[in-house]
Amino acid sequence: MNKIVKKLEIKNKLGLHARAAALLVQTVNKFTAQVSFSKDGQVVDGRSIMGVLMLAATQGSKIQVEATGDDAERAVRAVEKLVNSKFNENG
Template sequence: MKDKPSAQSAALSRDMKIENKHGMHARPAALFIKVASKFESDILIEKDGTKVSGKSIMGLLTLELYAGSVMKVHADGSDAEEALNAIEELVRNKFNED
């Protein structure tokens, strides 16, 4: 996937696979929004056509992101690329679980 330079505002998206054993339950969701909230960009998570805010814990929990499922993370704003990188790292590290 090609990302635009991060200095200016951009709308980017990236697919990420949930790899921790228990999936997106409350603790990973809390970590997710903690990371997402650090960025100015609007963050949206999409799965099976449903989009929720990446800064809303209740929204995130309704997506039923079990281990092995893939979500699309959208970031729109001046720090979209950094946001996606930070989120991807968290997801790849299995939310520091397992």
């Protein structure tokens, strides 16, 4: 079973607000891998919008994504692409 860990920087101006968190969870839900996010020692389930919001990740924050499973690498790549696209926002 594959385990992938990657640190990402939140680049969009509004950080992980409700819409961005929903997009993140929707992306994770496309995969079977178990995905979690962490920031400052707090770990949350990647399939929980409330959990992702609880990270309170603002612009410039570093989060860690960890995925375990057969499609873990693809899941992390998809999350990384979404984060790097600033959640398709202008800011």
